[in-house]
Amino acid sequence: MKKILILFLYLFCCYADDDYECKNNDLNACYKVIKSSPSPIDFCQNVEEFNYKKTCAEYFYDITRVAHQYQAKELRDKLYMDFPKVCIDFIYAQRHLSNTIIEESLSMACEIDYIKACDLLVEQKMVDNVKYVEKSCNAGNYNACVELEYIKLKNNNLALAETECLQNNNCEKAFNEGTKNQEILLKLCENKNEKACLRYAELNASKNNGKYDEYSLKACEINVNVCMQKAKSLEQFLQFDFEGNIKTLKRYYEIACEKGLDIACEEFKRVEALNPDDYKFDGKVKTIRIKF
Incomplete structure (x- = not known):
């Protein structure tokens, strides 16, 4: 009992010292306190003292790389107005993000003039927003200036194609021009254009309205x-939410099986037998490779 008490007092004193040093602008001491907490990401989510928040932002990648995407997103949303770099670290720390979520994260930082995010939007050709490309161009990015002129021309062509679609029901040109008009995408999806269905799903990926899966x-x-x-992509996420994902995973294989794909029938039987205990998240990212 005496040894336990001595150990407790030692840890308490170390914590107090690190906390004191942290509040005196020693970010290494801040990080020691954060790392010694039961859950660093929860600590960062709840702390309000500036030096701790700054440290959470500085070490965002390390703190969130094994966290659930939703937890990492919540912490990003808390920190990004003061530390916009976390919007980029969020992308690097999380695997299997949809293009919509990546674009959303970069746009958040670009919106508050974090130019590196604007440059990445241009570099990855993820944005048609003239304002963001213009910010990158004005900061001296030559490629952004070239892209800006292209977007202005493209937006004019797209506007004409969207009008033609909505007035005359001729929508393929609008799709090929990269439309994000959801009414147009729905029309095309109903006309059996699977790429339009997928694009519509991607636009709804971060809205939690059920339309991504639908x-x-x-x-x-x-x-x-x-x-x-x-199905191959979704199986990577069973460790985070087995019950929430297994039903959709089975449905993918079931549909393909019903349409005559024998290997999908075999995969459906395999996932039917999966044990949820094998997919409990243990803080480590498991990668499952499936060969077809």
């Missing part, structure tokens, strides 16, 4: 290759 499944019903691709 329209991914519609694309799967049109093209069984989509079923297999989506």
Whole structure:
């Protein structure tokens, strides 16, 4: 008992010393306190003292790389106005992010004039927003200036194509021009264009309205290759939410099986037998490789 008390007092004194040094601008001491907490990401989510928040932002990648995407997103949203670099670290720390979520994260930082995020949007060709490309151009990015002129021309062509679609129901040109008009994408999806279904699903990926799964499944019903691709991707997430993902995973294989793909029938039987205990998240990222 005496040894336990001595150990407790030692740890308490170390924590107090580090906390004191942290508040005197020693970020290494701040990080020691954060790392010694039961859950560093929860500590960062709840702390308000500036030096701790700054440290959470500085070490965002290390703190969130094994965390659930939703936890990392919540911490990003708390910190990014003061420390916009976390929007980029969030992308590097998390695996399997949709293009929509990546674009959202970079746009958040670009919106508050973190130019590196604007440059990445241009570099990855993820944005048609003239304002963001213009910010990158004005900061001296030559490629952004070239892209800016292209976007202005493209936006004019897109506007004409969208008008033609909505007035005359001729929508393929609007799709090829990269439309994000959800009414147009829905029209095309209903006309059995699986790529339009997938694009509509991506636009709804971060909204938690159920449409991502609904329209991914519609694309799967049109093209069984989509079923297999989506199933392989989704299986990577069973460790985070087995009950929430297994039903959709089975449905992908079930649809492909019903459409005559024998290997999908075999995969459906395999996932039917999966044990949720094997997919409990233990803080480590498991990678499951499936060969077809």
